[in-house]
Structure formats: C-alpha cells, structure tokens
Amino acid sequence: MRLRRHTTQFVNNAYRKEITMDFEKVVSVKNMRESDARTIAERTPSAELMMRAAQGIFDKVKFAGKTCVVCGKGNNGGDGYALACILARHSMDCTIVRAVEGFSKDGLYYYQLAKSLGVNEISLYEAGNFEGYDIVVDCLLGTGFSGKVEGEIAQAITQINMTPAYVVSADINSGINGDTGYGELAVNSDITVSIGSLKTGLFLNDAPYYIDSLTNADIGIELLLDEYKLIDYDNLELFEGYNSEVYTTEEFMEKFNYSPETCNITEIVAEMSVKNKKTIVVKTEHSAVIADVKYVYFCADYIRN
Numbered sequence: 218m219r220l221r222r223h224t225t226q227f228v229n230n231a232y233r234k235e236i237t238m239d240f241e242k243v244v245s246v247k248n249m250r251e252s253d254a255r256t257i258a259e260r261t262p263s264a265e266l267m268m269r270a271a272q273g274i275f276d277k278v279k280f281a282g283k284t285c286v287v288c289g290k291g292n293n294g295g296d297g298y299a300l301a302c303i304l305a306r307h308s309m310d311c312t313i314v315r316a317v318e319g320f321s322k323d324g325l326y327y328y329q330l331a332k333s334l335g336v337n338e339i340s341l342y343e344a345g346n347f348e349g350y351d352i353v354v355d356c357l358l359g360t361g362f363s364g365k366v367e368g369e370i371a372q373a374i375t376q377i378n379m380t381p382a383y384v385v386s387a388d389i390n391s392g393i394n395g396d397t398g399y400g401e402l403a404v405n406s407d408i409t410v411s412i413g414s415l416k417t418g419l420f421l422n423d424a425p426y427y428i429d430s431l432t433n434a435d436i437g438i439e440l441l442l443d444e445y446k447l448i449d450y451d452n453l454e455l456f457e458g459y460n461s462e463v464y465t466t467e468e469f470m471e472k473f474n475y476s477p478e479t480c481n482i483t484e485i486v487a488e489m490s491v492k493n494k495k496t497i498v499v500k501t502e503h504s505a506v507i508a509d510v511k512y513v514y515f516c517a518d519y520i521r522n
C-alpha cells in the first residue's frame with residue numbers, strides 16, 4: 218500500500234481521525250498469530266496462506282540467477298519451501314538448505330512438492346558461506362521465535378551473514394524478536410518481507426541495524442485487533458515538540474532501568490503516555506515508536522513499498 222504524505226494538518230485531531238483509517242497497520246506477534254489462526258479456522262486453509270506468503274516474497278523481490286532458501290522447522294521454513302516451488306515453476310535455479318531437522322505440516326507438504334519439482338538440496342555444511350548464489354532467503358525463524366538462538370540456527374545465521382549474495386528475510390530477520398526487536402545474533406537482510414502485517418519488533422531495538430529495507434506482503438489476513446499505525450518517517454518531527462518526551466532507546470532503557478532483552482517498549486510507552494498525558498517518542502537512528510495518549514505510531518526510514 219502506498220504511504221500517505223501528510224500536511225501539518227496531521228496534528229489536528231479531527232483531521233487525523235479521518236485519515237487514520239488509511240494507515241498501514243503495525244501489530245504485536247500475538248495479534249498476528251491469533252489473526253492467522255482465525256483466518257485459517259474460518260476462511261483460508263493454512264497451506265493456501267503459506268503459498269500466498271511465498272508469492273508475496275516472490276512479488277516483492279526481483280529474483281534472478283541462483284537462489285538458496287535456508288529453512289527452519291516451523292512455518293517460516295514452510296514459506297521457504299513454498300517459495301522454492303514457485304521458483305522451480307518459473308524454471309529458476311533454486312537450492313534448499315534444511316538447517317534443522319523437522320517440518321511443520323504445511324512445510325513438509327511444500328518440501329516434498331519442491332523436491333518433486335526438481336529443487337536441489339544441500340546440507341548447511343555444504344552451503345558454507347553461501348558463495349556462488351545471487352540471492353539467499355532466510356526462512357529460519359519467524360513469529361514462533363522466542364529466547365536466544367543457538368546450535369544449528371546460530372550456525373546458519375552466522376553463515377548467512379558471511380554471504381556476498383543479496384539477503385531476503387521472510388517475515389522477520391531470524392534471531393530478532395518480533396515484538397521487542399531485540400536480537401544479539403540475527404540475519405542481516407538487504408530486504409525483509411513481512412508477512413500479513415508489519416510487526417512492532419521490526420522497528421525497535423536492534424532490528425533497524427539488521428534491516429536494510431522493509432516491506433509488507435498482504436496475504437488477506439483480517440486482523441482481530443487494530444493496534445498500532447505506521448506513519449511516514451517525515452512526520453516524526455511533528456511529535457517532537459511541546460509536551461513530548463523524546464528518548465533514544467539507550468536513554469529510555471537507562472532512565473527507567475529496563476533490560477532490552479525483556480522490555481516491550483511499545484506497551485511501556487503506551488502506558489506512560491496515557492498516565493502522564495504526554496507524547497512519548499523512543500527513537501533509534503532509523504526508526505521510532507511514538508505514543509500520543511490516543512494512538513501508538515511507528516515509523517522507519519527503511520520502509521519500501
């Protein structure tokens with residue numbers, strides 16, 4: 218969706234109320250996952266959603282040359298296997314790497330389909346630093362990730378980060394927490410294609426330093442909750458004036474004694490804003506979360522349509 222450019226009238230509440238309906242949404246992982254689940258239960262089979270996710274990635278990235286898709290054992294890996302099927306059907310050179318043992322139900326379906334379509338498979342060890350590929354697609358972990366990466370996943374992330382290829386992350390850069398944006402070890406992407414709706418973690422903490430550009434693929438999931446809104450980065454300055462408190466992430470963590478590993482900045486700024494009747498802005502060098510009592514907004518200078 219094309220982002221709207223706003224005039225200074227943006228700060229007028231009545232005008233804002235009228236135009237917010239057009240804002241792209243930003244969501245928590247819980248909302249995304251519960252909305253996915255309801256869409257599957259009521260309307261769209263999960264394998265169909267997975268194929269839409271893969272098609273979304275295919276449409277957002279100019280695939281050419283040799284592609285290697287690196288998959289984990291959940292549905293994020295499943296998106297990767299479905300993408301491999303699309304690439305094979307377009308007669309494009311595609312190799313898959315199963316970085317860990319195991320599949321989700323739909324993941325196994327698309328893995329077997331990809332193999333039947335002649336997609337090549339190599340081990341993580343054989344992949345080395347992914348030299349000789351034009352594009353590497355990171356499908357290790359998505360919204361099901363929590364905690365820290367270790368073992369084969371950590372190894373796969375380290376190897377992907379050595380590649381000279383163009384790196385695409387599916388949904389979320391593997392290793393980044395989808396809510397908090399915290400990630401000590403995560404995939405460095407040239408583009409991240411978020412699936413469904415943009416997650417808050419794509420704007421916070423470490424995420425902006427791992428993501429070069431960010432786009433969203435709408436796959437027809439109706440959200441259960443209308444949570445947060447995306448605004449144009451140019452509009453950030455409109456919130457930084459009178460009656461606002463502006464912090465860098467580091468200042469915010471230090472002042473209120475929060476740990477970046479566990480702190481959900483979004484929830485905290487929303488509560489603080491309501492309690493203190495102030496606009497609160499927490500910024501990284503490339504993005505920000507803003508709570509203005511009524512709404513919570515996100516913006517980033519790395520959003521691409």
Ligand SMILES: NC(=O)C1=CN([C@@H]2O[C@H](COP(=O)(O)OP(=O)(O)OC[C@H]3O[C@@H](n4cnc5c(N)ncnc54)[C@H](O)[C@@H]3O)[C@@H](O)[C@H]2O)[C@@H](O)CC1
Pocket residue numbers: 253254257263266267268270289290291292293294295296321357358359360361362363364365366367370387388389412
């Ligand atoms: N049907 C759906 O729900 C859809 C899901 N989609 C994709 O599926 C993803 C979510 O799939 P899943 O819920 O299967 O989760 P993920 O594929 O994100 O990962 C889950 C797997 O990672 C493991 N894991 C979690 N934390 C870990 C850690 N710290 N270290 C190592 N392994 C860890 C879990 O045990 C689980 O096996 C989304 O991000 C999106 O890419 C899309 O295909 C759209 C439809």
Ligand SMILES: [K+]
Pocket residue numbers: 293355356357358359386387388389390391
């Ligand atoms: K991923």
